[in-house]
Amino acid sequence: MRPFVESFETRDKHKYIYDVETGTVVPDNDVLSLVIKKIGEDKKDPEISNELNRDFPKTIVEATLKFVRRWQAAYGGFLRNTSVLGHSHAVSEAAVYQEYDMGATYLMVLNLTENCNFRCKYCYLSEEYRFTRNRTESKMNFETAKEAIDRYFSYLERIKKKIPNKKAGITFYGGEPLLEFPLIKMIVNYCREKEPVPIVFNMTSNGYLLNDEISKFIVQNNIHLAISLDGSKANHDRNRVMPHGIGSFETVLKNIRKFMQAYPDYHDIGIISVFDVRTDLRENVRFFEENKLPRIFFISEVASSNTDYYDRFSREDFDKYNQTYEELLEEYIRAKQSGERISNYLEMFFEAPLSMTIIRLRAKDAKSKLVPYTNTCVPGMKISVRADGTYDICERINATFPVGDVEHGINTKAVCEVIDEYNKAVTKDCKNCTAVKNCPLCFAYTNGDRCFSIPDNFCKRWRKQQLMKLSAIYTILEKNSHAFDLLQNSLENSFAFNA
Amino acid sequence: MSHFRLFPDVILIEGSCKGALYFLTEGRVIQLGELESRIMSQLRIASIESACNDFDQIAVNKLIQSLVEDALGTIYSEDVYSESYIPNMPFELRGYLEPILIIEELSIELYPTDPYKIWTTNPKVVFQGCNSCIPTENPVKKDFLDTERLCSEIQSTAELEIKNATLHIGDLRNHENDIVSVIEILRKAHPEIDVGITTYPEEISDKTISLLKKIPNLQVTISFNAEVVEILSVLTQTCNSLSNAGIPVTLDAIFPHQDDVNRYSVVKDFATNFGYQLRTTEIIHSSTEYIYSIDRGKSRIEKTDSDAFYAKQRYSICQYGKLAINAYGEIGCCLFGKKTGSLERGIYDWLSNNEHRKGWESPKRCAGVCESCENRFACVDCALIEQISKTEPDFLKTICAYNPFSGIWEM
Numbered sequence: 001m002r003p004f005v006e007s008f009e010t011r012d013k014h015k016y017i018y019d020v021e022t023g024t025v026v027p028d029n030d031v032l033s034l035v036i037k038k039i040g041e042d043k044k045d046p047e048i049s050n051e052l053n054r055d056f057p058k059t060i061v062e063a064t065l066k067f068v069r070r071w072q073a074a075y076g077g078f079l080r081n082t083s084v085l086g087h088s089h090a091v092s093e094a095a096v097y098q099e100y101d102m103g104a105t106y107l108m109v110l111n112l113t114e115n116c117n118f119r120c121k122y123c124y125l126s127e128e129y130r131f132t133r134n135r136t137e138s139k140m141n142f143e144t145a146k147e148a149i150d151r152y153f154s155y156l157e158r159i160k161k162k163i164p165n166k167k168a169g170i171t172f173y174g175g176e177p178l179l180e181f182p183l184i185k186m187i188v189n190y191c192r193e194k195e196p197v198p199i200v201f202n203m204t205s206n207g208y209l210l211n212d213e214i215s216k217f218i219v220q221n222n223i224h225l226a227i228s229l230d231g232s233k234a235n236h237d238r239n240r241v242m243p244h245g246i247g248s249f250e251t252v253l254k255n256i257r258k259f260m261q262a263y264p265d266y267h268d269i270g271i272i273s274v275f276d277v278r279t280d281l282r283e284n285v286r287f288f289e290e291n292k293l294p295r296i297f298f299i300s301e302v303a304s305s306n307t308d309y310y311d312r313f314s315r316e317d318f319d320k321y322n323q324t325y326e327e328l329l330e331e332y333i334r335a336k337q338s339g340e341r342i343s344n345y346l347e348m349f350f351e352a353p354l355s356m357t358i359i360r361l362r363a364k365d366a367k368s369k370l371v372p373y374t375n376t377c378v379p380g381m382k383i384s385v386r387a388d389g390t391y392d393i394c395e396r397i398n399a400t401f402p403v404g405d406v407e408h409g410i411n412t413k414a415v416c417e418v419i420d421e422y423n424k425a426v427t428k429d430c431k432n433c434t435a436v437k438n439c440p441l442c443f444a445y446t447n448g449d450r451c452f453s454i455p456d457n458f459c460k461r462w463r464k465q466q467l468m469k470l471s472a473i474y475t476i477l478e479k480n481s482h483a484f485d486l487l488q489n490s491l492e493n494s495f496a497f498n499a
Numbered sequence: 500m501s502h503f504r505l506f507p508d509v510i511l512i513e514g515s516c517k518g519a520l521y522f523l524t525e526g527r528v529i530q531l532g533e534l535e536s537r538i539m540s541q542l543r544i545a546s547i548e549s550a551c552n553d554f555d556q557i558a559v560n561k562l563i564q565s566l567v568e569d570a571l572g573t574i575y576s577e578d579v580y581s582e583s584y585i586p587n588m589p590f591e592l593r594g595y596l597e598p599i600l601i602i603e604e605l606s607i608e609l610y611p612t613d614p615y616k617i618w619t620t621n622p623k624v625v626f627q628g629c630n631s632c633i634p635t636e637n638p639v640k641k642d643f644l645d646t647e648r649l650c651s652e653i654q655s656t657a658e659l660e661i662k663n664a665t666l667h668i669g670d671l672r673n674h675e676n677d678i679v680s681v682i683e684i685l686r687k688a689h690p691e692i693d694v695g696i697t698t699y700p701e702e703i704s705d706k707t708i709s710l711l712k713k714i715p716n717l718q719v720t721i722s723f724n725a726e727v728v729e730i731l732s733v734l735t736q737t738c739n740s741l742s743n744a745g746i747p748v749t750l751d752a753i754f755p756h757q758d759d760v761n762r763y764s765v766v767k768d769f770a771t772n773f774g775y776q777l778r779t780t781e782i783i784h785s786s787t788e789y790i791y792s793i794d795r796g797k798s799r800i801e802k803t804d805s806d807a808f809y810a811k812q813r814y815s816i817c818q819y820g821k822l823a824i825n826a827y828g829e830i831g832c833c834l835f836g837k838k839t840g841s842l843e844r845g846i847y848d849w850l851s852n853n854e855h856r857k858g859w860e861s862p863k864r865c866a867g868v869c870e871s872c873e874n875r876f877a878c879v880d881c882a883l884i885e886q887i888s889k890t891e892p893d894f895l896k897t898i899c900a901y902n903p904f905s906g907i908w909e910m
Contacts, residue, residue, distance in 0.1 A: 012577070014577045014578075014579050014580075016579070022584060024507050024582065024584055024585075025580075025582060026506075026507055026581070027575055027579035027580065027581055029573060029574065029575045029576065031573070032573075059564070059567050059568055060567065060573055060574060062568075062570070063567045063568070063569075063570040063571075063572075063573050064570075064573060066570035067506045067508075067570050067573075070508070070524050070525075070570075071506075071507075071508065071524070074508070074524045075508075075524075075584070102598070102599055103597070103598070103599055106595035106596060107595070158658075160851075161657075161658030161659065161847075162599045162600065162658050162659060162660070163597055163598070163599050163600055164600060164659075164847050164850035164851040165593075165594070165597050165600070165850070165851055165853060166595070166597060167594040167595045167597070168595055169595060200595075359588050359589070360588075361588060362585055362586055362587050362588055363584075363586055364586040364587050365587050365588055474580055477580045477582075478578065478579065478580045481580065488589055488590060491590060
């Protein structure tokens with residue numbers, strides 16, 4: 001048996017132990033960590049008591065010993081057998097099919113076009129990233145979309161008999177999907193006629209083409225719209241530019257405002273905001289506070305895999321960014337501790353990364369046996385359809401892992417190969433990792449040229465970040481035990497997918 | 500300053516007057532006295548020194564000492580945050596990530612009759628009526644459900660996972676072929692399903708037994724009037740005949756509460772002697788009648804491990820996973836509870852409109868005075884009593900003598 005825990009301290013230097021197996025955080029009065037350590041050294045209880053009774057009250061030592069022993073026996077917590085091996089068996093097509101048969105598929109992403117009216121400098125579908133497709137003139141025709149939808153609906157028709165409350169989604173993606181607005185109209189109309197279960201439509205757009213007609217159609221059909229806006233004019237226009245390098249901020253902001261003015265009660269519109277180390281975070285906090293805009297759905301960092309994007313930044317850029325980050329984090333922690341109102345940008349900036357640690361898996365949360373580690377979905381939960389009808393497992397994965405097409409449906413053999421490759425390359429050491437309950441790696445995060453790999457030093461860095469997140473979370477909880485109640489509620493509601 | 504914290508597998512639940520410690524790993528519920536409860540509440544938010552100022556110092560130290568000695572908690576020199584063990588992430592997947600639906604128990608009422616004249620006594624609650632074949636309402640009211648319609652609806656559920664089904668049959672003798680058809684359709688649609696029937700002893704004849712014998716793996720529950728003195732001799736004969744035919748038997752004793760004689764122990768001894776499992780159904784007419792078959796005292800508090808504790812926070816343990824269709828084609832979670840659907844609209848319509856969740860997700864913490872009771876995650880009752888207690892709190896006294904506002908068992 002060896003300890004399977006991590007230790008961290010809050011800002012007030014209070015010590016805690018994170019028990020990996022149960023996902024429980026337990027305060028440490030030094031006795032707890034010493035008891036765990038000594039049991040891990042194979043010492044017997046009388047020996048441990050004798051050693052600790054010199055420095056701590058006997059009753060406290062005895063209580064802690066009893067607690068650790070029962071916790072280990074009942075929940076497998078604190079200590080684990082050292083002979084635990086990683087996941088290595090190959091998955092079968094039958095197992096993949098069984099997963100789909102349990103209703104796993106919930107989203108179809110239609111990549112309507114590979115073209116875009118923007119030339120964002122961090123676009124992962126550009127020369128900036130290795131292995132991904134670049135912009136092309138290729139676009140989906142209605143027949144391809146219809147074939148994909150028919151297949152999807154036929155599956156949902158079958159699944160709703162097992163899951164009467166099944167809901168599903170269709171996402172319009174690109175390139176810029178609004179370049180193909182007539183196609184969107186045809187698809188929505190077709191789906192509304194045929195939908196076997198309530199379908200939620202989503203669209204991710206740069207917002208440049210959002211006009212009165214499109215806005216009206218979006219509202220009439222309750223399409224959940226995510227518009228990319230990186231914040232203030234300076235922050236946005238630095239990266240989100242048109243083909244001739246002209247910034248897109250003014251038009252996008254004007255379109256969003258016009259939409260909000262016309263449909264003030266429409267709440268299924270939100271902002272996606274991307275940042276890098278040169279983003280002026282404080283300016284963005286101010287910008288979103290001063291401008292009445294839709295809520296921010298999420299804020300993400302420019303991806304760092306398979307790209308040299310970050311090479312353009314200087315040491316000073318990183319230092320300045322890190323300093324601002326730390327200052328804002330302190331502001332966020334103080335505000336959460338006291339229950340003060342927090343700006344939407346600040347809250348999303350910190351809460352989204354923290355949320356994965358806050359809602360970490362617990363002892364009895366079972367992941368799919370196909371991909372038991374990391375945060376990845378099971379291929380096929382989401383079907384991303386390219387413009388030519390080829391299936392991918394995600395819109396964010398590169399083009400080297402096709403898993404079927406509209407003509408033949410999902411190729412379970414190809415799915416098995418993808419999973420096997422992933423499990424071999426990425427998850428072989430996960431079982432013994434203390435971040436096993438909240439690892440963010442997935443197919444898209446680790447994909448290379450027909451293979452997967454963990455970015456250099458990722459695991460070590462992530463484990464360190466996890467401890468920093470735990471420290472921030474429990475620093476907040478020490479002063480405000482209800483600080484994250486709303487987050488948990490909103491996460492539960494977000495899964496409800498109200499159509 | 501020093502602070503006392505419970506270990507994560509020990510949870511303090513506060514009631515109106517007192518509290519209880521739920522020791523999840525051992526499944527034990529530890530009742531606290533009124534002073535202990537107040538001290539524990541204080542220790543949640545303040546230091547031990549502060550509690551000693553607010554309460555008798557000796558009492559505070561004695562309580563902490565005993566909790567530490569029992570390894571229920573420990574002492575820290577700082578004001579640390581402590582959280583409870585939770586077996587799963589604190590939310591359910593719904594909507595597009597919803598898992599497949601499992602019906603644990605499908606109850607179907609068929610051809611109800613009222614040989615014990617239950618409905619002529621104007622009952623207020625049929626407690627644990629689901630164990631019996633008592634009519635869910637006065638059976639002379641309406642036309643019964645068409646069996647063909649029922650069979651067609653059962654066939655349509657073939658893709659649903661249904662684990663058990665019980666047919667609650669009044670008039671078995673005149674509808675034997677229909678009953679066999681329903682069972683055959685159930686088994687065809689759900690090959691793994693366990694099927695049982697519940698009927699009156701008067702319905703069991705040699706002819707019935709020879710028919711039931713032909714149905715493999717059928718569990719028969721005999722639902723009898725326990726207040727009829729000579730019933731046990733009739734029952735002996737019926738049970739023997741069924742047992743001789745190789746048909747497993749369970750007993751359901753109906754107590755119509757038509758006199759003041761409590762015959763529960765007699766019936767219980769009978770069941771024990773013959774090795775039959777005994778269930779009960781009791782007809783309650785007023786809040787002054789007590790349930791014969793359950794203890795109203797402290798033994799009501801059940802062993803509560805972490806699974807039970809968290810399940811009881813979210814679900815009605817009585818109704819969870821249940822779907823019931825009465826003889827008129829109305830659908831609900833419980834045969835005797837509120838019906839919110841109909842076979843006319845279909846089972847899928849009822850399920851896809853989330854009607855089942857209304858019953859499944861009515862935990863005891865939402866039931867009348869139970870929400871103020873520290874034992875609310877440690878006991879379980881027929882949901883009908885919980886429902887009626889929302890409007891008529893006195894009815895809870897029929898099953899439970901605890902007054903959470905005084906903290907006293909008022910036996």
